Amino acid sequence: MVYLPFTSKIPVTRIGITGLSQAGKSTLITAVINHLENIRRGALAKQTTLSGLTHGHWLRDATPAFDYDAGLHALTNSPPSWPNSTTDWSIARIELSIDRPWYSTKPRRRIIELLDYPGEWLLDLCLLEWDYPTFCAQVWSWCSQAPRAAIAADLIQTLAAIDPQAPVDAAYLLELQQRWAAFLADSRLPPYQLSRNLPGRFLLNGAHYHPEHQPFIPLFALNLSSGGGAPKFPAHSWGAVCTQNYLAYRDHEAKPFFSRHFQSLDAQVILIDLLGAMTAGSAALKDMRAALEGVLQPFTYGTDHWLGRLFRRKIRRVAVCATKMDHLLPDDQKRLQSLAESYLYDTVQRLAAESIELKVMAIAAVQAARIQTEANGEQSLIGRDKRTGQAVQFTPPALPQTMPHNLNLKIGDLPQLAPPPGLDRAHPFPGRRIDQLLAFLLAD
Ligand SMILES: Nc1nc2c(ncn2[C@@H]2O[C@H](COP(=O)(O)OP(=O)(O)OP(=O)(O)O)[C@@H](O)[C@H]2O)c(=O)[nH]1
Ligand SMILES: [Mg+2]
Known part of the structure; x- marks a missing residue:
């Protein structure tokens, strides 16, 4: 928790x-703001660790501000829809009022930033x-195996055939970069649902990044092994141009983003669509777990490492949440919780x-x-289809009791649902365990 300098003494939790x-x-952010706006109603009011909080007020003044209006509009509209996919970063700021005894000197307000x-x-x-070279070697280790090897067999072969020492063909490089971005886009969609789709800004540029200005692709030629020091490439060769543009991406796009935002965080919530990965099968589950391990890895670094300092300076709480559990019947909802725990067991142990x-x-x-x-006691779920808005009744797939150690698991498909009708800003949206998540994150 930090205190805002000069302007106010209101502590901020990021x-x-x-x-x-x-x-x-x-x-989730839209729902969290809605729950905090209705803090004395519903499940949140029953959380004893939050009992001092009396009022939540969404502040519009963050820059750039999370578009709560748009999220609310979508969810409470008739017919309702989900918030749009995010295209850039933003901050949601909520001010909480705290009831304290008259003699307490502790702040009576608190700001939460999401x-x-x-x-x-x-x-x-x-x-x-x-x-x-490490980027190329890592990506090659993923692309030389199923399912990526099959998703983009032609492209992977083409990249492997390029001689990094040969003079670059700028127009062809641009074309290959676009094909690489298209491959990443395919990989993340059903039926594959893969997670390690790099570089991320090829999929979603953000306001200021233009991939075509400094194009690069992974080159899979064997002489790119990361052992034996940095390879030397002639000027204007494929290897030289890709190295230079990769480093510009890493150091001037990715790194400043994390340095700027992560060093001030008090807590992290990492959301995973574990159900979606389970419907896609073991390759998706393995890829997502490897991706999560990569993302959580910096927490295990010492403060002598700059990434370790970035993550560990303040962040003491991390919640990993398997989302969309409303697609399941109650017993399977409980199983999803324990499956998520066993799925991430190693990582949890390491962080503990x-x-x-x-x-x-x-x-x-x-x-x-x-x-x-x-009448016979059988249960099913009823919702509306996300695309057509038509009512759908379905029996969700039953989940196994435990996550197989080798992640060899595939469950039946689930429909994509539209939000329920009748949501209202003045009442907490019906959710599951948002109160417990907030109690964990906001406890003093
Ligand atoms: N049933 C159900 N579906 C949900 C829920 N939350 C999200 N979804 C579904 O998941 C989709 C993505 O949700 P978003 O909140 O946009 O996810 P995001 O992580 O912000 O996505 P990006 O901004 O594209 O990275 C939605 O369009 C819904 O189809 C939920 O609580 N229940
Ligand atoms: Mg989003």
């Missing part, structure tokens, strides 16, 4: 809401530690050893389905 693309970040940014950018965290408070939980920002119980 929470990063991160997660891979489409994990549910913006919906940082939202496109999930695509989070993975760039890995790049910060990689030189260009570093005295980071890490909580793994399953949540739903907005419950989009309701339970239907038949």
